[in-house]
Amino acid sequence: MWRAITRIPKTLDSLGQGVAVLPQQFQHSQLYNNNHNICSKTNYLSLHNQASLIRPKYRMSSAKPKVVFVLGGPGAGKGTQCSKIVERFQFEHLSAGDLLREERSREGSEYGQLIEEYIRNGKIVPVEVTCSLLENAMKNSGKSRFLIDGFPRNQDNLDGWNRQMSDKTEMQFVLFFDCAEDVCVKRCLGRGQSGSGRSDDNMESLKKRIQTYNNDSLPIIKYFENAGQVKRIDASPDADKVFQEVERVFLANGFQ
Numbered sequence: 001m002w003r004a005i006t007r008i009p010k011t012l013d014s015l016g017q018g019v020a021v022l023p024q025q026f027q028h029s030q031l032y033n034n035n036h037n038i039c040s041k042t043n044y045l046s047l048h049n050q051a052s053l054i055r056p057k058y059r060m061s062s063a064k065p066k067v068v069f070v071l072g073g074p075g076a077g078k079g080t081q082c083s084k085i086v087e088r089f090q091f092e093h094l095s096a097g098d099l100l101r102e103e104r105s106r107e108g109s110e111y112g113q114l115i116e117e118y119i120r121n122g123k124i125v126p127v128e129v130t131c132s133l134l135e136n137a138m139k140n141s142g143k144s145r146f147l148i149d150g151f152p153r154n155q156d157n158l159d160g161w162n163r164q165m166s167d168k169t170e171m172q173f174v175l176f177f178d179c180a181e182d183v184c185v186k187r188c189l190g191r192g193q194s195g196s197g198r199s200d201d202n203m204e205s206l207k208k209r210i211q212t213y214n215n216d217s218l219p220i221i222k223y224f225e226n227a228g229q230v231k232r233i234d235a236s237p238d239a240d241k242v243f244q245e246v247e248r249v250f251l252a253n254g255f256q
């Protein structure tokens with residue numbers, strides 16, 4: 001008789017980051033859910049055996065995932081530079097905006113309409129939606145280094161991240177692409193004209209996005225700056241020149 005309940009050992013229990021390599025079927029199990037980390041010994045043994053199948057991979061990723069936040073005005077060149085970072089360093093690029101656009105277009109999404117409304121009006125989607133998309137993308141990628149592009153952009157985003165993700169990840173620094181407003185506008189309009197298909201690369205939406213950036217996002221960058229966590233990059237030169245600076249920052253912070 002297995003009357004006694006068994007607490008899953010810490011190594012299996014704390015899958016906050018190890019879960020990144022768990023196959024889908026584990027992700028709703030007691031192994032995954034820290035809130036239900038007590039199970040019968042029979043269940044435990046079965047889960048333990050299943051978990052041992054994936055143990056080597058889990059061990060490899062037992063450190064907390066490293067996160068770099070990438071911030072800057074609309075059109076500052078965040079996405080462009082993230083692609084270059086991915087080519088040069090081993091990072092997974094997660095654009096919060098792209099994830100939201102994907103979710104907007106996903107058939108059956110209960111948030112599609114809400115997301116479209118927020119994006120078109122340059123407003124910031126409630127963090128519960130964005131943070132869940134980010135966490136899922138992190139888990140599904142199986143990677144351990146992430147560029148989180150375009151997030152956190154307001155206090156609600158930052159609070160939500162701190163509640164849901166900060167204990168599970170190691171934030172390295174904030175890469176801030178500093179770009180004058182008129183340059184940002186020109187780049188976004190250029191992106192729209194060259195067929196981005198984005199519903200917000202037009203002057204009307206841009207005015208609202210810039211206002212949101214100045215009112216809501218800049219204070220967050222300031223907050224990180226006061227904490228000594230911001231690496232500021234002048235985003236006005238051409239993309240290759242900007243990347244020279246970006247590369248220097250990553251090398252100086254121990255990334256190869």
Ligand SMILES: Nc1ncnc2c1ncn2[C@@H]1O[C@H](COP(=O)(O)OP(=O)(O)O)[C@@H](O)[C@H]1O
Pocket residue numbers: 072073074075076077078079080081187188190191235236237238239240242
């Ligand atoms: N350094 C740069 N100089 C000139 N144009 C750029 C530069 N970086 C990006 N762009 C262009 O500006 C537009 C916006 O860049 P993107 O990387 O999508 O910005 P963000 O992700 O910050 O919105 C794109 O059309 C891109 O090709």
Ligand SMILES: O=c1ccn([C@@H]2O[C@H](COP(=O)(O)OP(=O)(O)O)[C@@H](O)[C@H]2O)c(=O)[nH]1
Pocket residue numbers: 072073074075076078095096097098100118119120121122123124125126130149150151152153157200209
């Ligand atoms: O964490 C995020 C990131 C993006 N957005 C929305 O998505 C839009 C586009 O963001 P993206 O980062 O793709 O583009 P950018 O404005 O930086 O060019 C923003 O204006 C917001 O409406 C959001 O609500 N939360």
